[in-house]
Amino acid sequence: MKNTFGTSVALTLFGESHGEMIGAVLDGLAPGIAVEEAAIEAALQKRRPQGAVSTARREQDPFRIVSGVFNGKTTGTPLCILIPNENKKSRDYEATRFLARPGHADYTANEKYHGFQDYRGGGHFSGRITAALVAAGAILQSALREKGIRIGSHVKALHGILDREFSDIEADLDRLAPMPFPVLDAAAAEKMQEAILTAKAECDSLGGILECIVTGVPAGVGEPWFDSVESLLSHALFSVGGVKGIEFGTGFDMANRKGSEVNDDFRMENGKVITATNRNGGINGGITNGMPILFRLAVKPTPSIAKQQQTVDFSAMENADIAIEGRHDPCIVHRAAAVAEAVTALVIADLLAQRFGTDWLKGA
Amino acid sequence: MKNTFGTSVALTLFGESHGEMIGAVLDGLAPGIAVEEAAIEAALQKRRPQGAVSTARREQDPFRIVSGVFNGKTTGTPLCILIPNENKKSRDYEATRFLARPGHADYTANEKYHGFQDYRGGGHFSGRITAALVAAGAILQSALREKGIRIGSHVKALHGILDREFSDIEADLDRLAPMPFPVLDAAAAEKMQEAILTAKAECDSLGGILECIVTGVPAGVGEPWFDSVESLLSHALFSVGGVKGIEFGTGFDMANRKGSEVNDDFRMENGKVITATNRNGGINGGITNGMPILFRLAVKPTPSIAKQQQTVDFSAMENADIAIEGRHDPCIVHRAAAVAEAVTALVIADLLAQRFGTDWLKGA
Amino acid sequence: MKNTFGTSVALTLFGESHGEMIGAVLDGLAPGIAVEEAAIEAALQKRRPQGAVSTARREQDPFRIVSGVFNGKTTGTPLCILIPNENKKSRDYEATRFLARPGHADYTANEKYHGFQDYRGGGHFSGRITAALVAAGAILQSALREKGIRIGSHVKALHGILDREFSDIEADLDRLAPMPFPVLDAAAAEKMQEAILTAKAECDSLGGILECIVTGVPAGVGEPWFDSVESLLSHALFSVGGVKGIEFGTGFDMANRKGSEVNDDFRMENGKVITATNRNGGINGGITNGMPILFRLAVKPTPSIAKQQQTVDFSAMENADIAIEGRHDPCIVHRAAAVAEAVTALVIADLLAQRFGTDWLKGA
């Protein structure tokens, strides 16, 4: 189904970096969900490049909702958000169009689209497309919040510098929500930003690990085969450019542990079943257990670097050199937080609508 | 779509551990694919518990193909494989049915199915179901092999013990194919098995990392949104019980690296575009670049351990203790290799059939 | 998705006429639905050839449910029903395998499957496959009935002979339920059967119109685009062999009418909104309005006739003659009633599960 994801609640994305507009169609929304432009703007602001750790490009995202909202609330029919591309750079992409940027999709896009792809600024592969996704996700996040479900994320690791773990989750989520560089430990945040600036000065870039959490999802949601909660989240998240790994709960460290060290004991607490630990990230057998859903994403260093690299010219089919000019992000991990949250909101909203019906998200 | 996965080539799974049969329906196969029972039996043998590092249970998998094959070849209509459950243990599951085994789906299944689930031996959540998946995958793997595409895997890490990396990939795949404990470095294999036996003696279990490789997939397959190759593989693989993480290429280690360290330079080789390194695991922008697809799975320690654990009785809603009796695998990482390969074959076959049409897999 | 249909509640069909077994996998069922073998047997009996108006073949359908049912109730995991093919005729199909029977799928199957299809007795195209569908549908019909939803059908027309319209719907449904030749007007039934016997004596066959009704579906179910109730019903019903037309409410006769003659006035009745007439068949804008869903299917005459016909041998690629021997149904319209009801049950159950959640069908 390509550029559409979801079963009961589904998102369709379109647009290219240097086309006229990008946009998203959000379908299957319950009717009656309040759509507040301020919440959308706040999410877009979080994704937007800010400060020296991001690109100097100043993207404007003057979004318009052209369908699916009436009198400030969702109608239940498809909601389309458009974001014009206003700040397109006019430089000549012809000179470099056949030079495959290492780590980018230039070569694979050419193999798939036979040269017809819009090669300017990454085209449909550009991170620009995620602005529409973030706008759509903001609507879902607000609706989920009304049902007691919150989604948040922080940069857990960056070039060896670690943020602290979640402790008081609700308070941590409150703190992270407005941060353009979402890190819980201020000292770690400072070191991370220094590392990014150093990489930038070296004409290089850095990757990192984003940790996401979802609280308030009831137990019993998801499927054993093939739509486990892990399956659906990973499917959607891996389509975000730059994500190269995902792990739930203890994740890869489980390879070093014993069963007794990673099983989560069940316990009664205030008449409710909980787990004493959360090494399985809130999911057993593909199904939520009522604990917070916890996962981490490996986000690769921005592939666009000013350092000289070796590559091929896939038109001439010969070796070539490349040094990527322009204003690029030396790191996108912190900006990816807004995108990961939007994608997570889509998956969770869809799972709940499938489980409890299409009206569930509307609330009381 | 729950127990069905795939678009052009799709698999449906059914059955419970202690029901009459388990089975799989494989749909969308090209007509004319040779179906050799020996290849299916070999794959099932690889999944079957063997030696002291696995359960002492001796599963028989006397599979029968009851549709979709005529004169030894696929017809193009749905192929159904049935595997009767012959060696069901008759012990009383009633006593423990409300005792949530830590790390298992007992509690979450009860929340989802309201007590109607078949709780004997894990029911539909049992690893037993993967036998049908492996049988179906063996047919796909043979067909892919005819088209020059190979899939293999090895235990990359187990309790701190590392296998070597792939070097001569084709030779490595030849060696791994028949191994019940697929490890490239014989010394590492021995240490891993010792570690498993030690854990077993301690009434405990071990997890590990499985590394998979796919060679021969042409460039240009996959989608930017939302069906990236990573997306589809992770979706299908996370539905395999025990998988808690997946990473492609350099994966999580990208968090510690610079862009210049993880970008793969493109180079010409024998008139063909290749990448000098393969840190992106054969995928750029969600689309294959013609290099081997490489990924690793975090497989958790078997949750069934004989050690006493704390839990709840979710019928009485009170705390309880549990020590899981019976013949359990002290480690399933090596047995998961056959399952991961089968799932990978499904995803790759589906991607290729979507890209090149439903007859593609039939070959010349 | 080929041999699987449905979103929340989905059915997968497999098998060939002369293979070992046919079967169906029913997925997405709510847990806790009572599965009564007598109800399944009754539905299969209705589909089975009975009396002189059907084939003299005596099919046995000794079905077995091998998964998804535990202690007499659905578990919520996939339910697989198997029906062995016990009464396979052993005659030689080789002689006629390349002779395209007019009105059958022999030629088109060969174009699609390149000669690898199982050509014996129609293979996967055989009406035999519908036995599995009817068995699965019977489970759904029982569950729907518990929720106040009933499905029934009658032969509305056959060779110019008309049955009366539904009048007291509930009483009519009671009468039709057990009838092997479901016609409301006994005199019409007799004439229809005489017409069939006459056609049979002429080595010919007859078609007819099947009228189906669904009562008790709440208003507000279905989608404007693209999953209207008409869309989903027609999609599923057109895959039943022999169906060549479908119309809802007044249907094709609307071409002869004025708006004022086919609009259904809304009226209040006992505090509830109803329509004074039901010319739109219970559906406005693709969405149920709470009135009975009413539609008619055009079922073509059985294409297997003993009369000599002209055709081609698609192996030799030359003209040929054919007279189809064997025990064939001179009419399948009455037997198609059980199939149409099963398909309708699948669509309605799926729509309701999508609308109200996966537990909806379980009832109180």
Add this chain to the structure above:
Amino acid sequence: MKNTFGTSVALTLFGESHGEMIGAVLDGLAPGIAVEEAAIEAALQKRRPQGAVSTARREQDPFRIVSGVFNGKTTGTPLCILIPNENKKSRDYEATRFLARPGHADYTANEKYHGFQDYRGGGHFSGRITAALVAAGAILQSALREKGIRIGSHVKALHGILDREFSDIEADLDRLAPMPFPVLDAAAAEKMQEAILTAKAECDSLGGILECIVTGVPAGVGEPWFDSVESLLSHALFSVGGVKGIEFGTGFDMANRKGSEVNDDFRMENGKVITATNRNGGINGGITNGMPILFRLAVKPTPSIAKQQQTVDFSAMENADIAIEGRHDPCIVHRAAAVAEAVTALVIADLLAQRFGTDWLKGA
């Protein structure tokens, strides 16, 4: 998937009659398809109200393609077409918002969307939405034409007045293509238009039968279960407002015929297999046989009529009267031709892309 239809080639629709814009996203297009605005404009013109037999409203459809086209050709990524709603009438919809117009979706929409739907001018249920569909379909029709596949339609019947059958199909298609009132027999066309004007003068409306034909589709496309060609076409076509019936080939008249009268003999012609007649509408067993695909749609009379009707006020829950004011179409059958052709193009393009791969439509 609600407002998205298609597997390999998929269409998503959004918008409301009185919202800011309507639009369509066309995904899965082969790269390199020429996109000519003139062809889109011609299709929109055909759908647009023209002459006294249509509404006096003068819709403008100043479409813009904002993604997926680069240098005049499809890129292979989603193509989004936007059409602003420029000619919105500003009259007050509040007074009538709870008055259920007979034959319309006002009441069912309210049941589904709980009052949050955009009730102005039919909202998302308005025929206005089909403008975006027609624009998208025009692109597909041009691409199909390049592959030798043509789609056309005519008003076969209207209030008892019949058009002639297709004879020289290619010549008939040439004639029909530009006609705003597509009828092959000029005398019939005149009578039909007179009948419409008479109905209009009576404050009433008329329905009719639209007959569609598709030539050039190769044999072997479609599925036995559940994606027969009839299934997919009917699914998509029934979501068009006003369609209440569909029949293929001889269709409902098969109920009056014998097998020998409706079977199509196969014959050799110029070394190719054809059928001597086409009573099955080009489809056997759900799969194309290479003959023209032929079907008819029952289109109901426009429900908006000026005559007084009885209805309910579903807010007050009481009986009421209604006479629908405004400029309404006295008949939409002729305008529906452009819509039916667009929907047909989508289904055929999708089927071919699934069968032969995503590049198939690109052509040489």
